Amino acid sequence: VFDRTPLIAGNWKMNMDHTQGIALLQKLAWTLKDARHDFSRVEVAVFPPFTGLRSVQSLVEGDGLQIAYGAQDLSDQDSGAYTGDISGQFLAKLGCRYALVGHSERRSIHAESDEQCRDKVRAAIRHGLTPMLCIGEGLEQRQAGEHVQYTLEQLRGSLAELNAGELEGLVVAYEPVWAIGTGEVAGPEDAQEMAHAIRAELESLYGEDFAKATRVLYGGSVKSSNVANILGGADVDGALVGGASLDAEEFAKITRFE
Ligand code: PEP
Numbered sequence: 001v002f003d004r005t006p007l008i009a010g011n012w013k014m015n016m017d018h019t020q021g022i023a024l025l026q027k028l029a030w031t032l033k034d035a036r037h038d039f040s041r042v043e044v045a046v047f048p049p050f051t052g053l054r055s056v057q058s059l060v061e062g063d064g065l066q067i068a069y070g071a072q073d074l075s076d077q078d079s080g081a082y083t084g085d086i087s088g089q090f091l092a093k094l095g096c097r098y099a100l101v102g103h104s105e106r107r108s109i110h111a112e113s114d115e116q117c118r119d120k121v122r123a124a125i126r127h128g129l130t131p132m133l134c135i136g137e138g139l140e141q142r143q144a145g146e147h148v149q150y151t152l153e154q155l156r157g158s159l160a161e162l163n164a165g166e167l168e169g170l171v172v173a174y175e176p177v178w179a180i181g182t183g184e185v186a187g188p189e190d191a192q193e194m195a196h197a198i199r200a201e202l203e204s205l206y207g208e209d210f211a212k213a214t215r216v217l218y219g220g221s222v223k224s225s226n227v228a229n230i231l232g233g234a235d236v237d238g239a240l241v242g243g244a245s246l247d248a249e250e251f252a253k254i255t256r257f258e
Contacts, residue, residue, distance in 0.1 A: 042255050118161070216237055
């Protein structure tokens, strides 16, 4: 039996200072409690900016919340002369469960390569964090009909030389760049097509058991009004939500996706 508990994750991006973050998380926790959210049925996670992680940890631990949290990025190094970077060991110490790796905004604004993503995936694993690897094509590749090929190449490049044992628990987020923050959402068939292709590729790389146990999320303008359709795809195991995760009620609605 392969238990891929659906995961709804909120990427706050560079929004919410630590006081705003606390208010948002508190409101989210109340809203989920009111709705009697069953965390064993749908996992919920948030990705605040680095500066919010300490206060998120205090609130989660102080109030015994079941909401998981993670960082939006991490260094591929563990410590030393890397000014401005944040080590996975610091994140682990703050109770992070996850770290995003290779979000399209990191890939485009900071020119992160697949090779760097692979080193970050390794760093996350070294420190007991679950990497949430983001991949996805741009409009150009989509229009040329090369989206599957392009996205799978990112997948292979970002996981190269790692084995199934090391990657256990990995989460993959398929986020077509043309759908991120644009209001344009991939059709349910598009999301399912790519999630299926990603799972098939994972199977050929790491075997059937690994592929069946690995959660593949969709991200790109997910809202409460479209989430049910998108998560209807058999291979789509959840959503990575940007803009709509900044509104506690809307995000809580997304967690009740059916
Ligand atoms: C994201 O940042 O991962 C994302 C999917 O953003 P949005 O939901 O705003 O498109």
